[in-house]
Amino acid sequence: MSQTLSVSTLLAVPLAPLVGALAAGIWGTKFGGNALGRRMSHSLTIFGVFLSFVLSAMTLKSVALDGARFNETIYTWMVVGGLKMEIGFLVDGLTAMMMCVVTFVSLMVHIYTVGYMEEDEGYNRFFAYISLFTFSMLMLVMSNNMLQLFFGWEAVGLVSYLLIGFWFNKPTAIFANMKAFLVNRVGDFGFILGIGLLAAYAGTLNYTEAFAKAPVIAAMVLPGTSWMLITVICICLFIGAMGKSAQFPLHVWLPDSMEGPTPISALIHAATMVTAGIFMVARMSPLFELSDTALNFVLVIGAITALFMGFLGIIQNDIKRIVAYSTLSQLGYMTVALGASAYSVAVFHLMTHAFFKALLFLAAGSVIMGVHHNQDIRWMGGLRKYMPITWLTSLVGSLALIGTPLFSGFYSKDEIIMAVHASNLPAAGFAYFAVLAGVFVTAFYSFRLYFLVFHGAERFDQNPDAHHGHGHDSHAHHHKPHESPWVVTLPLVLLAIPSVVIGFMTIGPMLFGEFFRDAIFVNSEIHKAIEILREEYHGPLQLALHGLMAAPFWLALSGVALSYYMYMVNPALPAAIKRNVMPIFNLLENKYYLDWFNENVLARGARGLGIVLWKAGDQTLIDGGAVNGSWRTVGWISGVVRKIQTGYLYDYALTMVLGIFVLMTYFVWLK
Numbered sequence: 001m002s003q004t005l006s007v008s009t010l011l012a013v014p015l016a017p018l019v020g021a022l023a024a025g026i027w028g029t030k031f032g033g034n035a036l037g038r039r040m041s042h043s044l045t046i047f048g049v050f051l052s053f054v055l056s057a058m059t060l061k062s063v064a065l066d067g068a069r070f071n072e073t074i075y076t077w078m079v080v081g082g083l084k085m086e087i088g089f090l091v092d093g094l095t096a097m098m099m100c101v102v103t104f105v106s107l108m109v110h111i112y113t114v115g116y117m118e119e120d121e122g123y124n125r126f127f128a129y130i131s132l133f134t135f136s137m138l139m140l141v142m143s144n145n146m147l148q149l150f151f152g153w154e155a156v157g158l159v160s161y162l163l164i165g166f167w168f169n170k171p172t173a174i175f176a177n178m179k180a181f182l183v184n185r186v187g188d189f190g191f192i193l194g195i196g197l198l199a200a201y202a203g204t205l206n207y208t209e210a211f212a213k214a215p216v217i218a219a220m221v222l223p224g225t226s227w228m229l230i231t232v233i234c235i236c237l238f239i240g241a242m243g244k245s246a247q248f249p250l251h252v253w254l255p256d257s258m259e260g261p262t263p264i265s266a267l268i269h270a271a272t273m274v275t276a277g278i279f280m281v282a283r284m285s286p287l288f289e290l291s292d293t294a295l296n297f298v299l300v301i302g303a304i305t306a307l308f309m310g311f312l313g314i315i316q317n318d319i320k321r322i323v324a325y326s327t328l329s330q331l332g333y334m335t336v337a338l339g340a341s342a343y344s345v346a347v348f349h350l351m352t353h354a355f356f357k358a359l360l361f362l363a364a365g366s367v368i369m370g371v372h373h374n375q376d377i378r379w380m381g382g383l384r385k386y387m388p389i390t391w392l393t394s395l396v397g398s399l400a401l402i403g404t405p406l407f408s409g410f411y412s413k414d415e416i417i418m419a420v421h422a423s424n425l426p427a428a429g430f431a432y433f434a435v436l437a438g439v440f441v442t443a444f445y446s447f448r449l450y451f452l453v454f455h456g457a458e459r460f461d462q463n464p465d466a467h468h469g470h471g472h473d474s475h476a477h478h479h480k481p482h483e484s485p486w487v488v489t490l491p492l493v494l495l496a497i498p499s500v501v502i503g504f505m506t507i508g509p510m511l512f513g514e515f516f517r518d519a520i521f522v523n524s525e526i527h528k529a530i531e532i533l534r535e536e537y538h539g540p541l542q543l544a545l546h547g548l549m550a551a552p553f554w555l556a557l558s559g560v561a562l563s564y565y566m567y568m569v570n571p572a573l574p575a576a577i578k579r580n581v582m583p584i585f586n587l588l589e590n591k592y593y594l595d596w597f598n599e600n601v602l603a604r605g606a607r608g609l610g611i612v613l614w615k616a617g618d619q620t621l622i623d624g625g626a627v628n629g630s631w632r633t634v635g636w637i638s639g640v641v642r643k644i645q646t647g648y649l650y651d652y653a654l655t656m657v658l659g660i661f662v663l664m665t666y667f668v669w670l671k
Helices: 007-026 038-066 093-116 123-142 146-164 171-202 207-212 214-218 229-244 253-259 262-271 273-283 292-314 319-339 343-370 388-401 408-422 428-454 486-512 529-536 540-547 551-569 573-580 582-589 591-644 649-670
Strands: 070-080 083-091
Touching: 007 038, 007 070, 007 093, 007 123, 038 093, 038 123, 083 093, 083 123, 083 146, 093 123, 093 262, 093 273, 093 343, 093 486, 123 146, 123 262, 123 273, 146 171, 146 229, 146 253, 146 262, 146 273, 171 207, 171 214, 171 229, 171 253, 207 214, 214 229, 229 273, 229 292, 253 262, 253 319, 262 273, 262 319, 262 343, 273 319, 273 343, 292 319, 292 428, 292 582, 292 591, 319 343, 319 408, 319 428, 343 388, 343 408, 343 486, 343 529, 388 408, 388 428, 388 486, 408 428, 408 486, 408 529, 408 540, 408 551, 428 551, 486 529, 486 540, 551 573, 573 582, 582 591
Parallel strands: none
Antiparallel strands: 070 083
């Protein structure tokens, strides 16, 4: 028997972090006279997010165990020509899962920040930002209409801009946050076009009402073209997801966003914001199921991102950027699952990835603190004995990332690979190759990082750039590394636990049970991937045992073994390979020259077009023709007319007589 959830409880989930953000952002900063100290600011924001997490967990329990659901309007903002603009909540299995992921990861990041940002002047401002981000993300995932979805979508983008450029005196951070903002505007332009088309032809912004009209829209053609309307809508919506979830070629902002503090890398660019696009496409599954063209497009973009962004992680030396390229690759895996109509598998990987990727980012931050804010893995090594908790939790995160059987990442990645293999779409062959090859690549660069940081010779006292410093703490040290304080290591331990067990515990109900029954729609008669997976599933333990004999496991093992040989046994080999494949290395080093193309072709082209429009359009046509031309014409006419205005009565009388004579002559001629 379905139950209805409490409105007040659901309202408290997003509002609790908002209250904390406002308190810390106003009274904890110069704007409010610094009335709240550091302890009070972080206490209020942590309590707000903790309350939100507890209420989200209670909601998840009601949804999963009691069948509770909620889909109501909370507030009507305005009605324009029958189009209702509302604030409302839709809570089902998909929403409840996202609420718990967002609030739990955010809570861990809040606690972690107490230790990581301890020495930073913007301490209270940072807590206000991350709490505001949590509010924005919750409004996005809880929405029951596209207006509120778009509000949350833009709000997380705005807060991301503020957080990436948190150190606003650092030129690279300012460049990075502007880049993120502009690239996301490209995606958001497509997103709002998709929403506009859906609103125009469905006559509503409400999810349920729009989905009910989807079959009618599927029979329509975009006016003036031969394109199917549903395909155009889905591709426009997915372009929005490409920007937010950093899919090729709109991925270029995410690696540069590592210029922000490490906690936001975990919160925004690993676990929550970048998965908003994946969540949105899963929520829009009733639309995407009606367009195989759109699904093929999604499949190809995801496959390119999964494989080619993984290649870039191989040659990176900045510890955060390696994890960032790993995020890009894993987002590609999720997108591939969406394209294969395995939406539940995509959001399952979203959930497992949130835990182990947040763990890896926070562990990277702990390493950065331990080696006195050096981020170059070439100048680390042997940290295992100095930072045992960070080492062990990093190992757990890395094993989950590469899909080790029984770890959470195994269950979601393995199901994605099998779903693509089972898909009957034309693009599935390329996608299957990409995700399979990506397993080897992921294992190689993940354990390259792991071995260079935690094993081998100690190199942290050999860093030639140590005097420059990194991050918010620019003092240089050559002291021994040290383990981080408990406020940093506690979130690592708490994130490591679900990174191990959450996949084993939840794969059954999430993928093959009733958890997403009314949240995700799949036309199983046409897209059979998820049905084939259901037939082959015989429990999580059997799946793990089967995984030990499957190709992905051996590919991952090969990647780990090769990285061990190249960086532990024969460290001269990478340099030798680099010398022999320098063109390929340069291609990867320059990130496929996409940044160069954007800056030298698109940006300069846009500036050139702007200059042409300014010179020819603004100066010549508007200013020269319309504005200046109009007064010059009036002046010339006035000058001519002025000469016949003599002021003498006999001149005017003569003119009148001549006029009468001309008129009489004209009428006589007509007769």
